Amino acid sequence: MWEYTDKVKDHFLNPRNVGTLEDADGVGEVGSLACGDALTLYIKVDDEGKISDAKFQTFGCASAIASSSALTEMLIGKTVEEAEKVSNKDIAEYLGGLPREKMHCSVMGQEALEQAIKNMRGEAPSKMEHSHEGELICECFGVFDEEILHAIKENDLKTVEDVTNFTKAGGGCGKCIPDLERLLAEAHGEGVCPTPSSKPAFPAEGMTNIQRMHLIESIIDNDVRPKLQADGGNIELVDIDRDAVVVRFLGMCSGCPSSQATLKNLVETALREKVDPALTVREG
Amino acid sequence: MKTIYLDNNATTQVDPAVFEAMKPYFTELYGNPSSMHRFGGQVGIKLKEARASVANLLGCAPEEIIFTSCGSESDNTAIRSALAARPERRHIITTAVEHPAILSLCKFLEKRDGYEVTYLGTDDRGRLDLEEYKAAIRPDTAIVSIMWANNETGNIHPIEEMAKIAKEHDVFFHTDAVQAVGKVDIDLSKVPVDMLSLSGHKLHGPKGVGALFVRKRLPFRPYLIGGHQERSRRAGTENTTGIIALGKACELAREHMKEENTEVKRLRDKLETGLLKAIPDTKLNGDPEHRLPNTTNISFGYVEGEAILLMIDQMGIAASSGSACTSGSLEPSHVLRAMGVPFTFAHGSIRFSLSRFNTEEEIDFVIEILPPIIKNLRKLSPFSADKKAPACTKSFSE
Numbered sequence: 018m019w020e021y022t023d024k025v026k027d028h029f030l031n032p033r034n035v036g037t038l039e040d041a042d043g044v045g046e047v048g049s050l051a052c053g054d055a056l057t058l059y060i061k062v063d064d065e066g067k068i069s070d071a072k073f074q075t076f077g078c079a080s081a082i083a084s085s086s087a088l089t090e091m092l093i094g095k096t097v098e099e100a101e102k103v104s105n106k107d108i109a110e111y112l113g114g115l116p117r118e119k120m121h122c123s124v125m126g127q128e129a130l131e132q133a134i135k136n137m138r139g140e141a142p143s144k145m146e147h148s149h150e151g152e153l154i155c156e157c158f159g160v161f162d163e164e165i166l167h168a169i170k171e172n173d174l175k176t177v178e179d180v181t182n183f184t185k186a187g188g189g190c191g192k193c194i195p196d197l198e199r200l201l202a203e204a205h206g207e208g209v210c211p212t213p214s215s216k217p218a219f220p221a222e223g224m225t226n227i228q229r230m231h232l233i234e235s236i237i238d239n240d241v242r243p244k245l246q247a248d249g250g251n252i253e254l255v256d257i258d259r260d261a262v263v264v265r266f267l268g269m270c271s272g273c274p275s276s277q278a279t280l281k282n283l284v285e286t287a288l289r290e291k292v293d294p295a296l297t298v299r300e301g
Numbered sequence: 302m303k304t305i306y307l308d309n310n311a312t313t314q315v316d317p318a319v320f321e322a323m324k325p326y327f328t329e330l331y332g333n334p335s336s337m338h339r340f341g342g343q344v345g346i347k348l349k350e351a352r353a354s355v356a357n358l359l360g361c362a363p364e365e366i367i368f369t370s371c372g373s374e375s376d377n378t379a380i381r382s383a384l385a386a387r388p389e390r391r392h393i394i395t396t397a398v399e400h401p402a403i404l405s406l407c408k409f410l411e412k413r414d415g416y417e418v419t420y421l422g423t424d425d426r427g428r429l430d431l432e433e434y435k436a437a438i439r440p441d442t443a444i445v446s447i448m449w450a451n452n453e454t455g456n457i458h459p460i461e462e463m464a465k466i467a468k469e470h471d472v473f474f475h476t477d478a479v480q481a482v483g484k485v486d487i488d489l490s491k492v493p494v495d496m497l498s499l500s501g502h503k504l505h506g507p508k509g510v511g512a513l514f515v516r517k518r519l520p521f522r523p524y525l526i527g528g529h530q531e532r533s534r535r536a537g538t539e540n541t542t543g544i545i546a547l548g549k550a551c552e553l554a555r556e557h558m559k560e561e562n563t564e565v566k567r568l569r570d571k572l573e574t575g576l577l578k579a580i581p582d583t584k585l586n587g588d589p590e591h592r593l594p595n596t597t598n599i600s601f602g603y604v605e606g607e608a609i610l611l612m613i614d615q616m617g618i619a620a621s622s623g624s625a626c627t628s629g630s631l632e633p634s635h636v637l638r639a640m641g642v643p644f645t646f647a648h649g650s651i652r653f654s655l656s657r658f659n660t661e662e663e664i665d666f667v668i669e670i671l672p673p674i675i676k677n678l679r680k681l682s683p684f685s686a687d688k689k690a691p692a693c694t695k696s697f698s699e
């Protein structure tokens with residue numbers, strides 16, 4: 018069971034401001050049944066531009082309900098400009114913290130708030146529609162690149178696991194994980210706008226040992242193995258010692274008379290081209 | 302506050318008689334059963350009795366039982382042994398609704414060692430298709446591993462028939478019977494499975510002990526190599542207290558088998574009918590007919606599982622959620638996904654699993670307490686049957 022703070026438990030068991038506002042000035046709606054959590058946030062703004070009332074309806078777990086309740090409490094009495102500054106971190110802090118795996122609940126609160134303010138200003142197309150921008154990255158949870166990049170920057174996310182905790186992307190079938198890695202690299206400025214002089218001579222140039230090993234592993238997993246598997250064979254990475262990569266052939270490839278040719282022409286060529294031209298590959 | 306424990310497919314209470322049986326072997330009778338002296342020897346005799354008791358429950362010979370540390374170890378041993386015994390065979394058949402002890406191992410073998418795995422699907426009630434199964438068997442199939450009963454829905458699979466088919470094709474057949482042992486009659490003298498896994502803590506024994514049945518003359522390759530314990534089939538000093546407790550638990554399971562299928566089943570049915578009747582937009586997940594007598598998996602539409610669990614936890618009720626929010630992953634359970642349970646229901650599914658220690662009053666209390674809890678959570682929810690259709694109907698399945 019998750020470890021929730023007393024404040025999370027209190028807001029979950031006694032949620033404040035539940036319901037709808039018939040005469041709301043702004044409505045923000047995020048999430049879906051498919052995603053396992055959804056929030057509709059209603060705000061009412063008085064003549065002085067202050068949020069005089071806020072209500073919510075949430076489908077989701079304890080942290081989703083607590084985050085929504087906390088958000089409404091935080092909003093009431095704030096001016097719209099002040100409200101605009103409320104981030105998911107503020108929501109989590111207000112609750113005395115959320116388990117890391119549940120941070121996406123606070124992100125949902127912040128998104129609903131953004132939507133509600135947009136809706137109030139007449140920017141959002143309609144209160145029931147999502148205005149997703151960019152490219153759909155995670156099909157399982159319907160998460161777009163904009164949202165992921167935003168979460169990475171806002172919360173200084175470093176790993177795919179972080180991204181999943183904050184946005185849910187990657188928490189299903191895992192198909193989108195390479196894209197999440199790409200977005201993480203992009204957000205941290207890796208590979209963005211390279212000046213001609215900063216462009217590496219080969220892909221692994223400047224990488225740490227670990228990064229280089231990961232790259233070798235991923236080339237073998239994603240480029241080499243599927244080709245061998247298509248012919249009933251397989252390959253396993255045994256060792257990496259500086260520039261020497263040791264592999265073992267499995268299935269149809271082991272004992273195959275042309276395995277030496279496969280080793281040089283397929284495996285070594287791929288690794289030299291995609292990682293480092295200095296690499297040599299041998300069987301071990 | 303008294304706990305109403307309805308999560309017996311996760312783990313069970315150690316029967317007080319089991320606890321009594323194991324106690325002396327911690328303090329007074331702590332000899333090593335492998336020792337030459339009498340002090341150890343007397344423990345060895347107790348292990349023999351425990352082995353006979355497990356064999357008795359399963360309808361097999363005591364020599365066909367290997368003690369392990371848990372169901373997962375038994376599962377891993379069975380599959381790895383079958384693959385090692387016939388290294389030229391590179392194909393495995395299992396189902397999409399197995400326990401992670403099998404599923405994760407198969408995924409690992411696929412990725413690391415290049416095995417091919419066929420994952421049999423289910424229909425919307427979680428039932429397997431025998432035709433699909435027959436069609437999946439290949440000349441290079443090394444092993445079929447299919448759970449006797451599913452931990453989430455309680456569905457009982459047609460193991461006897463499936464094992465016979467595997468036999469006809471000369472393929473090893475393993476069943477993960479962790480949920481079934483002690484709840485349904487198992488007679489391995491009649492059902493031709495080659496290997497069967499069980500776990501102590503699912504049948505009122507302690508955690509940390511399991512067993513693997515390996516049919517006589519089946520080629521076997523040990524997983525744990527070391528000393529000569531378990532006739533060299535599983536090295537490591539025996540968990541004597543655990544094994545003695547497992548023996549007692551099996552003896553009691555035999556005695557209580559009838560009760561499991563009458564009284565426990567009656568209470569389960571009462572709970573199930575009571576909840577389905579009292580709460581609108583609810584749905585039973587699984588096969589209503591071929592099911593463990595203690596399990597019911599109910600979906601409460603438009604509310605999320607963890608929220609229900611925490612609310613009932615406040616009232617002292619312990620159950621399990623099929624929504625993944627409780628488990629670290631974010632998807633609904635892979636079992637419900639494989640069954641194609643719609644999102645409207647998948648996220649709000651709760652598994653109640655009973656035992657012989659549950660009482661009528663407890664069940665009455667749950668039937669009384671749950672409807673207002675669901676009502677309150679639904680008041681909080683932006684979705685409901687009449688408010689709007691699900692926002693997204695895309696499928697999780699790949």
Ligand code: FES
Nearest residue numbers: 155156157189190
């Ligand atoms: S596409 Fe992202 S987890 Fe499935």
